[in-house]
Amino acid sequence: MAAKRKTPVRTRNPDLIRGVGKYSRSKMYHKRGLWAIKAKNGGVFPRHDPKPKPPAAAEKAPKFYPADDVKKPLLNKRKPKPTKLRASITPGTVLILLAGRFMGKRVVFLKQLASGLLLVTGPFKINGVPLRRVNQSYVIATSTKVDISGVNIEKFDDKYFAKAVEKKKKKGEGEFFEAEKEDKKKLPEDKKEDQKAVDASLIKSIEGVPDLKAYLAARFSLKSGMKPHELVF
Amino acid sequence: MPFKRYVEIGRVALVNYGKDYGKLVVIVDVVDQNRALVDAPDMVRSQMNFKRLTLTDIKIDINRVPKKKTLIDAMEKADVKNKWESSSWGRKLIVQKRRASLNDFDRFKLMLAKIKRAGIVRQELAKLKKETAA
Secondary structure (H helix, E strand, O other), X not given: OOOOOOOOOOOOOOEEEOOEEOOOHHHHHHHOOHHHHHHHOOOOOOOOOOOOOOOOOOOOOOOOOOOOOOOOOOOOOOOOOOOOOOOOOOOXXXXXXXXXXXXXXXXXXXXXXXXOOEEEEOOHHHHOOOOEEEOHHHEEEEEEXXXXXXXXXXXXXXXXXXXXXXXXXXOOOOOOOOOOOOOOOOOOHHHHHHHHHHHHHHHHHHHOOOOHHHHHHOEOOOOOOOOOOOOOO | OOOOOOOOOOEEEEEOOOOOOXXXXXXXXXXXXXXXXXXXXXXXXXXXXXXXXXXXXXXXXXXOOXXXXXXXXXXXXXXHHHHHHHOHHHHHHHHXXXXXXXXXXXXXXXXXXXXXXXXXXXXXXXXXXXXXXX
16 A cells, blocks of 8 residues: 555535535546556556455354344443533632532542542542542532642552452351341551551641631531522632 | 612622623613613623612613723722622622532531531630639
8 A cells, every 4th residue: 555645635625515516527537647657557557456365264054053143232432521611610729529428528629530539638638538539510610729730649540549359158958047247347557557648748738728727617507598500619 | 668779770699590690781771661681890781671770789880882891991090899798798799609619528528617617616615614613
């Protein structure tokens, strides 16, 4: 095959309106220089014979034909895109959580993970919200931003938050009705260390702004007279 | 109770309905019983029903249908902007706009400030009560 052009071909036949070109077939024949190609090739258009292909392997008749014809489902090549992040949510934005255990808490946004969920932290020392994933739909973005430049969040991804796999214990009949003697799952030390590392520089930049620490520690609630559609967040 | 604010050429009015809501305009001519020709430095001269206007106390000195430049100069001379912003009505509108544009963080800081002020007032009141009781 010929080498690829560096610039894409600009069509030599501009549109008058959609579907109608400016030049007729005979004019285009002349413009494209097909007469010159023919002349170079002795009056006929150059023809390339197909390359000899290696003979295809002989196909055996299948051993088994199904009784009824089964329809094959159509091929689906769709690749889901990551959730579009709202323009108001940038790293360091203070978000208000709207649902779940930490409903009403104001937290700091760190980054969007590959699954589309938002990585968020309290910071833990300020309002008890740990490094956590949160869905964009259950969040109000405020216009308050915190300086997040000193934080290293490269290592956090969806796999970090996956549930730890437990070994399955074989239950004998006698143990069936006995309550499982397990203490409450303790949080592994390295997760606590990660939390402290992320929060250290965050807390320093938060304490630089007056009242911001108390703001993050307080919960948001709608009071009498507040109209959410008129509030500026 | 006689009327004090009249519809006249040069009367400054506040638009209370429509696309130009909240703007200060000057009545430049009267079209008929219900409509006036109004103009402001930042809008195209147009007619408006009187029902869309609320008259203010401010009046400027212009002839009927002045040129835009003349109108702007007359407004500068009468100092309409400053008179409006120092009037109690104008100040109230400015405060309303400021309150509506408060951020969530601003509202939190406002709450802290109100609590602080109330605390100080209560302390002073307690002091005064003690003095009168004694």
